[in-house]
Amino acid sequence: MKLKDGSNFPNFGLGTWFLGENPLTRAEEIKAIRTGIEMGVNLIDTAEMYGNGLSESLIGEAIRQTGRDSLYLVSKVLPENAGSTRLEKSLDATLRRLGTDHLDMYLYHWRGSYPLEETVGRLQQMVDKGKILRWGVSNFDTDDMEELLEIPEGRECCVNQVLYHLGSRGIEYDLLPLLRDEGIKVMAYCPLAQGGSLRSKLLSSSVVKEVAQKNGVSVFQLLLMFVLHMDGVCAIPRSGRSSHVKELVEASRMELSEEDYRKISEAFPAPNHKTYLDVV
Numbered sequence: 001m002k003l004k005d006g007s008n009f010p011n012f013g014l015g016t017w018f019l020g021e022n023p024l025t026r027a028e029e030i031k032a033i034r035t036g037i038e039m040g041v042n043l044i045d046t047a048e049m050y051g052n053g054l055s056e057s058l059i060g061e062a063i064r065q066t067g068r069d070s071l072y073l074v075s076k077v078l079p080e081n082a083g084s085t086r087l088e089k090s091l092d093a094t095l096r097r098l099g100t101d102h103l104d105m106y107l108y109h110w111r112g113s114y115p116l117e118e119t120v121g122r123l124q125q126m127v128d129k130g131k132i133l134r135w136g137v138s139n140f141d142t143d144d145m146e147e148l149l150e151i152p153e154g155r156e157c158c159v160n161q162v163l164y165h166l167g168s169r170g171i172e173y174d175l176l177p178l179l180r181d182e183g184i185k186v187m188a189y190c191p192l193a194q195g196g197s198l199r200s201k202l203l204s205s206s207v208v209k210e211v212a213q214k215n216g217v218s219v220f221q222l223l224l225m226f227v228l229h230m231d232g233v234c235a236i237p238r239s240g241r242s243s244h245v246k247e248l249v250e251a252s253r254m255e256l257s258e259e260d261y262r263k264i265s266e267a268f269p270a271p272n273h274k275t276y277l278d279v280v
């Protein structure tokens with residue numbers, strides 16, 4: 001898909017929350033990231049928050065041999081570091097851990113106490129310096145987006161990363177239409193329902209199981225296919241196992257028929273009224 005600045009944006013990438021935190025699973029996690037890259041995935045999503053930098057360091061190690069050029073690296077700044085004094089320092093530390101001189105996308109992880117103008121101004125400076133190519137936000141609900149868009153430079157925002165899956169569809173009511181109108185893409189986190197609502201109901205649903213079986217995929221793969229069916233949405237599922245990453249990449253390349261989409265959509269309908277954004 002295309003971002004509002006005309007650049008290409010992948011519709012699928014690897015999430016990395018919790019990766020890099022356990023020395024015992026480190027080798028398999030690096031293998032999982034490399035498996036994704038070898039299969040052609042280029043977007044990797046991380047954050048300075050994840051393991052207090054450990055996830056970014058793990059990615060840095062995983063991509064050292066594969067090279068950075070073909071990758072689309074996304075990281076996030078914590079709210080307490082999103083003011084004019086700390087943001088650049090945070091970003092520099094992120095770049096160091098990843099072993100790169102720029103990010104493709106830098107996200108404001110969630111809204112904190114700094115005025116939006118201050119954070120946005122600093123993000124734009126980082127674009128001017130070439131340390132990030134573009135920026136976006138995360139966990140911004142409709143009212144936050146409206147406020148952001150009132151700031152002139154707020155319109156430079158390219159994506160909003162929010163929780164979205166078959167059991168948590170509140171964004172379809174008002175946030176997704178607003179973002180579409182503004183040409184802002186959605187990055188769906190927790191596409192496999194690790195957080196948000198109804199996880200156990202989704203995994204045990206006879207409708208979901210039946211549609212998954214019909215398509216020859218697992219329930220997790222079907223959950224991913226549901227998110228990817230939505231126009232303008234990029235999904236970033238996470239796995240620390242190479243076999244799971246392989247399944248996710250394969251599912252990201254499969255199409256869900258309109259009939260099957262409708263079946264699972266009717267079993268877990270989107271709300272027909274405003275609900276506050278789900279977060280983890």
Ligand SMILES: NC(=O)c1ccc[n+]([C@@H]2O[C@H](COP(=O)([O-])OP(=O)(O)OC[C@H]3O[C@@H](n4cnc5c(N)ncnc54)[C@H](OP(=O)(O)O)[C@@H]3O)[C@@H](O)[C@H]2O)c1
Binds near residue numbers: 161
């Ligand atoms: N912006 C934000 O505030 C925010 C918040 C949360 C997450 N995120 C981002 O979004 C990413 C994804 O969200 P998430 O990590 O919370 O949850 P998720 O992707 O919905 O689910 C991850 C869980 O699914 C399991 N899994 C993955 N592939 C599987 C497969 N093929 N079969 C069975 N189980 C599978 C993983 O276990 P295994 O490792 O054992 O495979 C893990 O327990 C994060 O990693 C992070 O990058 C952003």
